[in-house]
Amino acid sequence: MxxxxxxxxxxxxxxxxxxxxxxxxxxxxxxxxxxxxxxxxxxxxxxxxxxxxxxxxxxxxxxxxxxxxxxxxxxxxxxxxxxxxxxxxxxxxxxxxxxxxxxxxxxxxxxxxxxxxxxxxxxxxxxxxxxxxxxxxxxxxxxxxxxxxxxxxxxxxxxxxxxxxxxxxxxxxxxxVIRREMWEKWILLASLGAITCLMRGPIGEIEACAGGQEFILALLDEIVGIVKITGEAPSESFLEKTREQLTTKGSPLASSMFRDLQRGRPIEVENIIGDLVRRGAEVGFATPLLSAAYVSLCIYQRRVSEA
Structure with missing residues (x-):
């Protein structure tokens, strides 16, 4: 081959x-x-x-x-x-x-x-x-x-x-079950990317703030809600592990999108975040937190492309 x-x-x-x-x-x-x-x-x-x-x-x-x-x-x-x-x-x-x-x-x-x-x-x-x-x-x-x-x-x-x-x-x-795994990966990437990029810090720093854990889980719920309606529902074991990953105290975990943002590089905002926002809008599913992350990252992406 x-x-x-x-x-x-x-x-x-x-x-x-x-x-x-x-x-x-x-x-x-x-x-x-x-x-x-x-x-x-x-x-x-x-x-x-x-x-x-x-x-x-x-x-x-x-x-x-x-x-x-x-x-x-x-x-x-x-x-x-x-x-x-x-x-x-x-x-x-x-x-x-x-x-x-x-x-x-x-x-x-x-x-x-x-x-x-x-x-x-x-x-x-x-x-x-x-x-x-x-x-x-x-x-x-x-x-x-x-x-x-x-x-x-x-x-x-x-x-x-x-x-x-x-x-x-x-x-x-x-x-x-690769199709389900692809949707699960998207859930994790979009959640981690939106959370760390919008808050400009790794998971441990966000979790340590008052209301940080609630924010993390609420944003995750928005993304999972979209996927359950428009894609293939994730397994319960995946969701349990993801909630744990995204709320671990002191975790240095951050997304590659956040690392690119810190370096002033272009990011996959449309593929990872924007497409989910649009899918949610098409079925009337409200995504206030994810939409806020999308707008913030669109501003960043525009500035990078014009630099």
């Missing part, structure tokens, strides 16, 4: 790099500036699981001459449209597209551009960041990469992909 990783940023670079480290057939599709950086300095990983400097196979859009068996799409939501234009020749009728994106909107976009038959569900939990010098830093040992057919069936292609992914120790696992 040949895997094309679209993007050598914090997630694509890390997981693709770990697979390439084992000798797996991995190629990175990158922009020209990132290609120059990778050729000069290599793909540098800093991680609790071991540091590495790799010199992987890389291509730019014009170099693609045919379809791959699998494509790991690891870009930000606001980069999706341009990525789709660049990877067209890499997608054949049998190509599996595994999107490592946040939210659910991208699934509709990809199905419309290619085919729903190309899509594999994916839900990733990892804390990585791309430093200004191009190195990728894994911030904690957690790495959980779940994937599966959207209807939960076991097919020869997903079995082959699962075997390919297990060449590296990256927390890869096959899920029979």
């Amino acid at each position: 040949r895997l094309l990783v679209v993007g050598a940023g914090s997630t694509g670079g890390y997981f693709g790099g770990r697979l390439a480290q084992t000798g797996a057939d991995v190629t990175f599709l990158v922009r020209p500036a990132r290609a120059v950086q990778l050729r000069e300095k290599g793909l540098r990983l800093k991680s609790p699981h071991g540091d590495a400097v790799l010199h992987p196979k890389i291509v730019t859009a014009g170099d693609i001459n045919g379809p791959y068996e699998a494509v790991l799409l690891a870009v930000k939501g606001f980069q999706l449209e341009s990525a789709i234009e660049e990877l067209g020749r890499a997608i054949g009728k049998e190509t599996m597209i595994i999107p490592v994106l946040n939210g659910m909107q991208h699934m509709d976009v990809l199905a419309k551009r290619f085919s729903s038959g190309n899509l594999i569900g994916c839900a990733l939990k990892v804390a990585t960041t791309l430093e200004d010098d191009g190195s990728i830093v894994q911030l904690s040992p957690l790495q959980d990469l779940a994937y599966g057919e959207l209807d939960g069936t076991m097919t020869p292609r997903i079995a082959a992909f699962d075997k390919f992914m297990h060449q590296a120790s990256i927390g890869a696992r096959l899920s029979r």
Whole structure:
């Protein structure tokens, strides 16, 4: 199996790099500036699981001459449209597209551009960041990469992909309930992102304030309410664990969106927050706290784009 990783940023670079480290057939599709950086300095990983400097196979859009068996799409939501234009020749009728994106909107976009038959569900939990010098830093040992057919069936292609992914120790696992896991991941990301970005601090600092825990749980309830109406309801075990994560005393937990905000970088406000607000509005579900976070982050995003 040949895997094309679209993007050598914090997630694509890390997981693709770990697979390439084992000798797996991995190629990175990158922009020209990132290609120059990778050729000069290599793909540098800093991680609790071991540091590495790799010199992987890389291509730019014009170099693609045919379809791959699998494509790991690891870009930000606001980069999706341009990525789709660049990877067209890499997608054949049998190509599996595994999107490592946040939210659910991208699934509709990809199905419309290619085919729903190309899509594999994916839900990733990892804390990585791309430093200004191009190195990728894994911030904690957690790495959980779940994937599966959207209807939960076991097919020869997903079995082959699962075997390919297990060449590296990256927390890869096959899920029979990947659609539900994708919605659950969105709940966690949106909750953590809205809470920490609106309050401008990590969970422990917010929880320690008078009314902090009540605010956290109320915002979580808004998001869960939207998902129960418009998506796939989360499991009770997930909700119990999420409530505990978001209210742990002294927790340094913060979202990647908050880390990007602190660095003055663009954020996925529309994909993670805005899409949920719109889904709630369409069914008449009130989201005063989530809407406040959305407006605040839209102001930030506008300022960043105009800078």
